């Protein structure tokens with residue numbers, strides 16, 4: 001009886017598997033038809049550093065259209081002429097020691113003339129004016145960001161594929177290459193990326209040029225800009241050694257991999273639940289869930305400041321995913337391995353504050369990637385909370401979570417750090433989402449660390465529910481059937497709301513007492 005009690009209780013955080021435990025299963029860095037590597041793999045594999053991979057510059061619908069593209073295209077003035085203009089403007093800024101915001105704005109507008117009266121830069125202006133003199137290094141930082149952006153043709157020589165819908169594929173690039181791409185995003189140089197009209201070429205992609213970050217001043221914008229400027233300050237500092245790689249992988253759940261949930265016989269895996277701490281801190285080394293938008297990064301370049309946006313602000317390298325990741329479909333996710341955390345923060349939403357530099361002490365794997373893995377999965381957005389008690393929607397959420405949790409066959413994967421996925425802006429029920437994630441983790445044979453984000457009641461109820469499910473040896477299939485019954489009960493005419501965990505408890509213990 002005692003043994004049963006121990007194993008049916010939640011585990012400790014230290015009982016979960018973390019990334020640093022795994023060594024030596026990656027092999028040499030290789031590119032393939034589905035894995036584009038933007039640095040020279042042979043140079044990297046013999047330990048001679050990170051240099052840009054030579055390759056072709058392509059201007060078509062399968063690749064990122066680059067601001068410095070010299071490729072011929074048939075629409076309007078050639079990009080080569082535009083890059084000449086961009087280079088002239090940026091070189092002028094880069095040659096100065098100190099640059100005013102007005103000059104930054106003038107340069108951006110010179111090569112984006114259509115937006116002269118449409119873009120506002122009041123947030124950037126106010127920000128630079130508001131920050132105390134002692135902290136105000138921005139005038140001398142602007143020339144350095146311009147110099148970094150100018151290096152684009154030397155840094156990226158091979159076309160960057162788009163991670164398109166329905167096509168699993170990965171891109172590995174260096175942290176220096178990412179910084180150079182983000183410096184271009186800062187100066188809004190990416191072509192065809194300034195409109196989200198339904199007929200626009202990239203309407204299915206998130207925005208990447210920073211124009212929306214620079215307008216609509218608010219306290220939120222101030223804190224966001226502090227985090228972003230801190231990132232540029234670090235990456236342009238000559239003493240910074242950005243020595244790693246980062247991989248962005250789009251995964252799609254093939255029909256043949258979608259589980260038959262009703263007939264799944266797996267039992268629950270380990271669970272750690274806490275109302276203290278956060279996914280990104282205490283969950284370090286686990287697969288950390290990003291409560292994402294289908295357009296990865298959500299409102300990071302606008303005014304959004306929830307879990308995903310905060311994650312992207314403290315790890316700004318994640319923002320580059322917006323350059324090439326098409327909107328996620330129901331059965332897709334993105335996994336990012338190796339991004340660096342540059343900042344600390346406090347608060348959430350309106351209370352968010354940039355809280356200074358973060359020294360990332362993580363080890364690197366054999367591909368020079370920091371041992372940090374982030375999983376972007378977008379939950380459904382329920383305008384009306386009742387909508388979620390529907391098996392079609394529940395199955396969608398199960399498959400979405402499973403797509404991210406399932407891991408690669410034969411690989412040793414860390415356990416997962418998650419929490420109230422889809423339960424803030426997206427209005428999900430935290431109890432239901434916790435069960436869904438437990439089921440997806442069980443199906444993937446991975447343990448869960450669940451951060452309830454100061455919700456002590458959820459912490460207790462989840463611990464009790466887990467204890468019951470494990471002692472009663474409830475399988476994933478059985479839980480699925482219970483959810484079906486629960487949805488039926490809720491949708492009965494005049495049915496009042498029944499607590500999910502209460503319903504599960506009654507049904508399980510009721511079944512036992514009938515035996």
Ligand code: AR6
Nearest residue numbers: 278279291293298306307308419420422423424425426453
């Ligand atoms: N660690 C653990 N839990 C957290 C953390 C954290 N760092 N931060 C927040 N929570 P939300 P969603 C908890 O609203 O509902 C963004 O704009 C906290 O209880 O960010 O999936 C995206 O781009 C919070 O209420 O996620 C999407 O567009 C809950 O997690 C959209 O929001 C949910 O956080 C996604 O909304």
